[in-house]
Amino acid sequence: MTWAATAGPEAIEMVAQASSAPFWLDRPDRPAARPRLTGMADADLLVVGGGFTGLWTAVTAAERDPGRRVVLVERDRIAEHASGRNGGFCSASLTHGIGNGLTRFPDEMTRLSQLGSATLDEIEAALDRLGIDADAERTGELDIANFDWQIEGLAEMADQATLLGQQLSLLDESDARERVHSPMVRGAAFDPEVIMLDPAKLAWGLARAAERLGVQIFEGTEVTALADDAGRMRADTAFGSVAADKVVLATSASPSLVRRLRLYTVPVWDYALMTEPLSADQRASLGWAGREGLADSGPRFHYFRLTADDRILFGGWDALYHFGSGRSRRHEYDAGEFALLAEHLLQFFPQLAGVKATHTWGGVIDTSSRFCAFWDRSYGGRVVTAVGFTGLGVGASHFAAASALDLVDGLDTERTRLKMVRSKPIPFPPEPLRWLGITVTRHQLARSERRAGARGLWLTAMDKVGLGFDS
Structure with a gap:
């Protein structure tokens, strides 16, 4: 058995009437858009980007x-892009998985694993401290x-x-099929250090918390240029500018x-x-009584999870x-991709025949050649x-924000001494x-x-030189 290469009529019917808006953002509780920046603003710290990294940076800086x-x-609205379009898998991994971390940071991986676990605890503590209800479940x-060939890898x-x-x-x-009733299951590995959450509620909650802490947030405000202006940084926008001593760019x-x-x-x-x-x-x-996040294990993979109201998100x-x-x-809408996802969902869970999709969407990911932040x-x-x-x-992103603040404040911390933080991935050509290499890699995957x-x-060869392509 292999994954289906094309979508059948039932899969096409599943997605035919779905909204093209991201489910997380297409709800009445989405906050109204904040005003754009007009005129001049002055700051000790400017954060560019209203996704998770920028929001955690702002909250952490204010605290x-x-x-x-x-x-x-x-530029647009809080969580409009990657932070409001993902699956809501909040993992302790800082390195996009154990194998990737061991390959790229072998000497630091034990400590990075510990820091990742601590980060997950810190996120839970922050949700409680800041009063954020993000439907979070560990x-x-x-x-x-x-x-069968994937079992050895697990x-x-x-x-x-x-x-x-x-x-x-x-x-x-x-045992795996007892937990998840699917004919596609041959085995599994359980990672307890993952929180499933509602990503948009997390972002909206962080924005509200930041404002309570005194942060000014402007939406609809794209920075078009960044320059040194007599020893301070100046960020120009269409309707104004910000003068700041320090800047963190979290632009995904x-x-x-x-x-x-x-x-x-x-x-x-x-x-x-x-x-x-x-x-x-x-x-x-x-x-699926444990409501775990699910992911499969091939070179190309799916991720899927249950929402608070028992919908299934299926992506990848x-x-x-x-x-x-x-x-x-x-590029956010691709009918063929949505139909193929529906086909694979029905292949994994044939008991879902007749279920309809209410939303289908796409989003862009900031992929680096080492598969994790820099x-x-x-x-x-x-x-x-x-x-x-x-x-x-x-x-x-929580760890990335704390590390970015350490760096911009000139602090010497355990985080800033990490090779992971001090080094960069190999650039793409x-x-x-670039297109040729990525296209060949996708075909080879x-x-x-x-x-x-x-x-x-x-x-x-790509593995040996450390140049990769992944989602």
């Missing part, structure tokens, strides 16, 4: 120093083997986790305001669907790159950038080599899936 004047500007995550991951002091439990086919997949960083990330498009709420019988037919699989680092919002200091350390999360930033995970010469 560390209540007298600090903090301004946050967002359910953990089941990483599922859909085919066992290796469990062994690696043990060496790092983590608890990752292996489940055989019988948008082109960096620091031009030399633009080769370090590429915008990758990821797609998801959300079903209607399941009936009690439909819900019972799935098992393809990661699309468009020539010239295309970021046009027309930091940069520019303008003599007065400007710090934190980007490159590659689709696993809900939890890691310019076009047309699909080929690897068909060949029971065999990496082949191209992917092996």
Whole structure:
């Protein structure tokens, strides 16, 4: 058995009438848009970007120093992009998984694992302290083997986790199917250090908390230029500007305001669907009593989870790159991708036949070649950038924000001494080599899936030089 390559009529019917708006953002409790910046503003710290990294930076800065004047500007609306379009998997991993971390930061991985666990605890404590209701549940995550050849990889991951002091439990086919009733399940590994949450509620809650702490937030405010102005930084926008002593750039997949960083990330498009709420019988037919986040284990993978009202979010699989680092919002809708996701959902859970999707959407991911965040200091350390999360930033953004603040404040901390924080990934080549390399890699990932995970010469070579492409 393999994953279906095309969508059948039932899958097409599932998504045919779905809204193209992201489910998380298409709700009556979405806050009204805040005003844009007009005129001049003055700040001790300017934060650019209203996603998780920017919001955690603003909140943390205000909590560390209540007298600090903090301004946050967002091009569109809070959580409009990656932070409001993801699956809501808040993982303790700072490195996009154990294997990736061990490959790239072998000497630091034990400590990075500990810092990731501490970050997850800190996020839970912050939700409580700040009074944020994000439907957060520490359910953990089941990483599922859909085919026999994936079981060995899960066992290796469990062994690696043990060496790092983590608890990752292996489940055989019988135990895994008892937890999740699917004919596609051959085994699983359970990671307890994952919180499932509502990402938009988290972002909206952080924005409200930031304002209570004195942060000024402006939406509809795109920074068009950043420059040194007589020893201070000046950020220009269409209707005004901000003068600031220090700046943190948390702009995700948008082109960096620091031009030399633009080769370090590429915008990758990821797609998801959300079903209607399941009936009690439909819900019972799935098992899934632990409400864990689910992810499968191939070179291309799906992620799926239950919402508070028992919908299923199902996303992933393809990661699309468009020539010239295309970021046009027309890429948010791809009927073929949505239909194929529906086909795969029905393949995994055939008992969902007849269920409709209410929402289908796409979003852009700031992919770096090392699959996890990196930091940069520019303008003599007065400007710090934190980007490159590659689709696993809900939890890691908290750590990234704390590290960015340490750097911009000139602090010598354990975080700033980490190789992970001090180093950068390999940049992607310019076009047309970028498009050609990513296209070949995507084709080779699909080929690897068909060949029971065999990496082949191209992917092996990319692994050796540390240049990757992932979502």
